[in-house]
C-alpha cells in the first residue's frame with residue numbers, strides 16, 4: 001500500500017509541511033470514521049471507507065501524472081473526499097417504495113449521527129451540514145480544515161471543488177475533479193479491490209438472509225463451499241464484470257482512467273477464469289491456489305481490513321521456493337490497491 005511516506009518521490013510538488021499536514025489529516029479521517037459504531041451501512045462496512053480513501057489517493061496519483069492534473073490539490077482532495085461519508089445512513093425510500101433522489105439524481109440518505117465527536121463532527125455541526133450530500137459537506141470540511149492549517153483561499157477552493165466533483169464531474173469540472181471522480185469510481189467498481197468488495201457485500205447479504213431464518217450463513221458455507229464457489233465464480237462474477245464493462249468503462253471522464261479500467265477488467269476476467277479452472281482440483285487449490293485467498297476472504301468477514309488480511313496471507317506463502325498461485329494473486333491485489341494499473 002502506498003503511504004504518504006512515498007510521496008516525495010512521486011509528488012515533487014509536496015513540501016515537507018504539506019506532508020506533515022497530510023499525515024495529520026489522514027489520521028483525523030481514520031479517527032473520524034471510528035466515531036460511528038455501525039458495522040455495516042448500505043454497501044460499506046466500518047473499515048472500508050478509510051482503505052478506500054487510501055486506494056483512491058494512489059489511483060489519483062497515477063491518473064494525475066498522465067492527465068497533467070495538479071498532484072498537490074489531489075493529495076488533499078483525495079485524502080478528504082469521503083471525510084463525512086459516515087454521516088450517510090440508510091438510503092431513503094419514498095411511499096411508492098422507490099429510492100428518493102436529490103436534485104442531481106443521487107440516492108438520498110438519512111443522516112446518521114456519530115456516537116462520539118471530534119474536530120470534524122464539531123465543524124460539521126457549526127457549518128450546519130446535516131442533510132447535505134457527503135461531497136458537498138466533505139468539500140466544506142476540507143476548506144475549513146485547510147484554513148485552520150493556514151492554506152490560502154485559492155488553494156482551499158480548488159480542493160473544495162475537487163471534493164465536490166468526486167460524486168459528479170460534468171464536462172465543466174476541473175481536471176482534478178474529473179481525476180478524483182474517476183479514481184473513486186474505479187476503486188469501488190473495477191478491479192481486484194472491487195472484487196474483494198463484491199465478496200464482502202454478496203456474502204453480507206447472505207448473512208442477513210440466513211439470519212432472518214435463524215441460521216448462520218458461515219455454517220452453511222463451510223458445508224457447501226464447492227457449490228457456493230461454483231455458482232459465485234461461474235455465474236455471479238462474470239455477470240458483475242460484464243455489467244461494469246458496460247456501465248462504467250466508457251463513462252469515465254479521462255482517457256487514462258478508461259485505459260486503466262479496461263486493463264483491470266481484462267485482468268479480472270483472467271483471474272476469474274483461472275479461479276474457475278482451479279475448481280477442477282479444488283482440494284489442492286484451497287491449499288495454495290487463488291481459491292485459498294478467496295476462501296479466506298469469504299470466511300473472515302468481521303469488519304475486515306483488506307491490507308491487514310493481505311499481510312497475513314502473504315506471510316502464509318512467503319517461504320515457498322516457487323511462488324504459489326495464491327501469492328501471485330496477492331501481489332496483483334497489492335499492486336492495484338496501490339493505485340497502479
Ligand SMILES: [Fe+2]
Pocket residue numbers: 081082085134135166167184
Ligand atoms: Fe464519496
Ligand SMILES: [Fe+2]
Pocket residue numbers: 052056081082184
Ligand atoms: Fe470515495
